[in-house]
Amino acid sequence: MQWMELTSDQLADARERADGVALIPVGSVERHGPHLPLGCDTLCAERIAARVAAIEPVVVLPVMAYTYVAQPMFQPGAIHIHSSLLLAFLTQVLDEVHRNGFGKIVLLHNHGGNIPMSQTILQHVLEEAKPYALYSIPPWAGVSLETVRETAEVGHACELETSLALALFPELVRMDLLGPQTYPAEAGLDVGAAQTPVDWIARYPNCATGRPQAASAEKGERLARLWVESVVETLRKVKRDTVVPAWMRRSREH
Incomplete structure (x- = not known):
């Protein structure tokens, strides 16, 4: 059930059918290597949420596209929202x-940069x-990536994400722009156990990871199916959950 497709009078019935649970897909607008669209995270989140709702009753809100992309904003096309504004808006x-x-x-979620x-x-x-x-579901949570991937290094515009794109919106994927280049982590950053504000972009300045040439629509469909199954299982557990609501009530009584 899509929030934007319901009439005002239909919302109450949809809410009841969903057991009072709403789902907000969260993506980003940023570079995904030379071959994937800027809205890759957003498009994936939106379409996975739609597949989930086709199985488990839930009211799906419009996808949040403009989010936190402070590191990828060094590349053209990124739309970054400052963390304080994003927190206020999401709240x-x-x-x-x-x-x-x-x-x-x-x-x-379908953007690692939003996890913090x-x-x-x-x-x-x-x-x-x-x-x-x-409740917050991290990207690809509960999915056994080892059952899908062939390459060792994955994460962003990689074999797996490219496969998802080939399965979900193949018309927007430009495999012809890849060429033979691969995208291993660059070794310049060495600060020991410390974290920095630019950990990711310093290692992956092209906003791509590993060998996306290994992608296929078949792998993408397998990954999408596993992801949908994981989210559906999580939603069913969320519907049964009484622990989090009880603790939230305690927080209001404190």
Whole structure:
């Protein structure tokens, strides 16, 4: 059930069928190597969420495309939202979803750069003692990537992500622009155990990882199926969950 396709009067029935659970897919707008569209994360998140909703009743909100891409913004095409603004905006969206009667909200992520913000919003919701339960699903969580991939190095515009794109929106994939080049991690950054603000972009300045030439639509369909199955299983557990709502009530009583 797509929020944007429901009439105002249909929302209550959809909410009841979904057991009060809403799903927000979260992507990004950024470079994905020379061959994938800037909206790759967003398109994947949106289409996986639609497949999930076709199996398990849930109300899917419009995908969040403009998010945190501070490192990839060094490349053309990125649309970056400052972390403080993104936190405020996402909180407002969550509050509005709850105002419309949803007690449980799930974020379905498909951009690794949003993971720190995801942790922050989870903490923020607790600190603010929000009257709803928030759940966050990291990219590809619960998926056994070893059953799909052939190459050792994956992560971004790689064999796996390119395969997903070939399965979900093949008309936007430009395999002809790849050539023979591969994208191993660059070795210049060496700060021991320390983390830095540019860890990822310093290692992958082309915003691509490994050997995307190994991608195929068949692998993408397998990965999509596994991902959808994992999200469906998670949603069913979220619907049964009583622990998080109980702790959120305690936070409001504290």
